[in-house]
Amino acid sequence: MKKLLIAxxxxxxGKAYLEYxxxxxxxxxxGINEILFIPYARPSGITYDEYxxxxxxxxxxxxxRIKGIHEFKNNFEAVNNAKGIFVGGGNTFLLVKQLYEHKLISVIKNVVENGVPYFGTSAGSNITGLTMxxxxxxPIVYPPSFNTFGFINFNINPHYLDPDTNSTHMGETRETRINEYHTLNTTPVLGLREGSWLQVNGSKVVLKGKLHARLFEQNKPAKELPPETDLSYLK
Amino acid sequence: MKKLLIAxxxxxxGKAYLEYxxxxxxxxxxGINEILFIPYARPSGITYDEYxxxxxxxxxxxxxRIKGIHEFKNNFEAVNNAKGIFVGGGNTFLLVKQLYEHKLISVIKNVVENGVPYFGTSAGSNITGLTMxxxxxxPIVYPPSFNTFGFINFNINPHYLDPDTNSTHMGETRETRINEYHTLNTTPVLGLREGSWLQVNGSKVVLKGKLHARLFEQNKPAKELPPETDLSYLK
Incomplete structure (x- = not known):
């Protein structure tokens, strides 16, 4: 049974890395004492070792204990023997390109579908959706596809930001960008604010943390969802 | 001789569309009374007609007068007969995908290299660089390539935003994102603030407007450049 935390x-x-x-x-x-870490997203360009x-x-x-996938001789064995997987944030384009280049998409998908607990943050959460x-x-690199794991039947917008009503900046707000996506795509998008996460157990997907999340669906007004909302129905 | 305004x-x-x-x-x-408009970037998903x-x-x-490229029977003729070209902003991924699908990259590149004045805003400016x-x-759609016109020998980051020092948001700043780009790419990037534009005449590229622009080069500290800076040397 699938088991994921999607943060x-x-x-x-104000808190340390992962503290909250x-x-x-x-x-x-x-019951797990060692986790496989995927450092491919390289936030601020730090090395795999540093990350x-x-x-x-x-x-x-x-x-x-944490062991980086780059520390193993054989990537496939590293994934297939993993007791748990953590995919860290950084640049999603780079993460997805590396996962494709190392032919890890189907390998990771397989073990997670079969119950190896997965934890993703930011870019590592993005890729749990249907696409990135x-x-x-x-887009600092060109990945061979935008398709991702599809552990959930919708897409994630991490670090969701509400429009700044005092801003004089003319660039698009996050909501405008997601609405542009929905002029061309039907997949629902969940705007997950910092401090929120999804807990996935099998086909059950529940919003966790203290904050509301913002759900965008094609041709519907956006909705604010309170913590503990069951999102299993979404697709 | 190439002639571009890259805004x-x-x-x-506080001002109307294009007013400034x-x-x-x-x-x-x-001396030009009609311009060809490329509405492919569809800001907020508006139609070609609306845009x-x-x-x-x-x-x-x-x-x-403005005529949208979608109003012509033959795209190539529309471009080849254009007296001027305006590519509006919106979503750069969508703009680039449409330009490739309509096989317009080389056609537009050719007429602009041969002197048809080009004006781009936002996404329409992004594509004047080497890549988008x-x-x-x-990334609301997947374009076949990130390569763009290369009318200038560097890349543009439009709507450049300085870091908000009061923010508690943990998402990457614009500068962090551009620095991540430079861990993997050598092309210089010019952060062009709203109200700035580049004037290109042949191989001469000059920063215009009242604001400084921020130049990012690989392995160098970022630089603030005053208006009237000649950027022709960049590559």
């Missing part, structure tokens, strides 16, 4: 962000303002999620992570990875070190410090607080098309990231 | 935005806060650029546009399109109507109103104030990889837009 808007790794870090909330530690109780959930302890529960999610209960893995950061994840090690974060998970060290709940006594879980609601990322906020800059 | 960060179509509209500055009208004196420049009169000069740029001097063309908006451009008509904007250019009507300086007595220039510094767009701020959401």
């Amino acid at each position: 808007s962000t790794s870090t909330v303002h 999620m530690l109780p959930e992570l302890s529960e999610h990875f209960k 893995t070190e950061k994840a090690k410090i974060g998970f060290g607080k709940i006594n879980i 098309q609601n990322t906020n990231d800059m | 960060s935005t179509s509209t500055v806060h 650029m009208l004196p420049e546009l009169s000069e740029h399109f001097k 063309t109507e908006k451009a008509k109103i904007g250019f009507g104030k300086i007595n220039i 990889q510094n767009t701020n837009d959401m």
Whole structure:
């Protein structure tokens, strides 16, 4: 049975990396002492080693060891033997390109569908949707496809930001961008604010954290959904 | 000889569509009474007709007629007979996908290289660079390539935004995103603030408007460039 935590962000303002999620992570990875980390998204361009070190410090607080996928000789074995998987944030285009280049999409999909607990933050959450098309990231590389894991039947917009009503900036708001997506695509999009996450157990998808999330569906007004909303019906 | 105006935005806060650029546009399109408009970027998903109507109103104030490329039977003839070209903003991914699907990249490139004056705003400015990889837009469609016209030897980040030092939001700043680009790419990126534009005459590229622009080059600290800076040296 699928088991995922899909978080808007790794870090909330004023707290250390992963700190706000530690109780959930302890529960999610209960009985697991080592997790496979995928550092491909390289936030701010840091190296795989630097990023893995950061994840090690974060998970060290709940006594879980982290091993970066780049530390293994064989990627496929690393995934197939993993007891848990954490995909960190950064640039979604880079993450998706690397996953395709290493032929890891179907391998990771398979183990997660078969019950290996998955944790994603930001870009690592984006890719749990049907496509990466609601990322906020800059297209710094060209991936071979925008299609992603589809562990949930909709798309995620992480770090969801409400329009700043005082702004004089003329660039598009997040809501405008998602509405543009819906002029051409039918997939629902969940705007997940920083501090929110989804808990997936099999086909059940529930909104967690203290904040509302904003749901965008084609040809419908956007909806504010309170914590504990069951999103399993969405597709 | 190439002749382009490459604007960060179509509209500055508190003014009507194109209003702040009208004196420049009169000069740029001097002696020209009809311009070909490319509405493919569809801001907020508006139709080609709606977008063309908006451009008509904007250019009507300086007595220039606008005709949308979708109003012509033959796209190639429309471009080859154009006296001037205006590519409006919206979604860069959609704009680039449509340009490739209509096989217009080389056709437009050819006439502009041969002296047909070009005016671009936002997404229409993004595509004057070597690639669209510094767009701020959401990847709502998958274009066959990120390569664009290359009328200038660098890339544009339109609607450039300085970091908000009071923000508690953990999403990447614009500068972080551009720096991530430079961990993997060598092309310089010019952050063009709203109200700035580039004037291109042949190989000469000059920053115009009242604001500084922010230049990002690989392995160098970012630089603030004053108006009238000659950017012809960049590549």
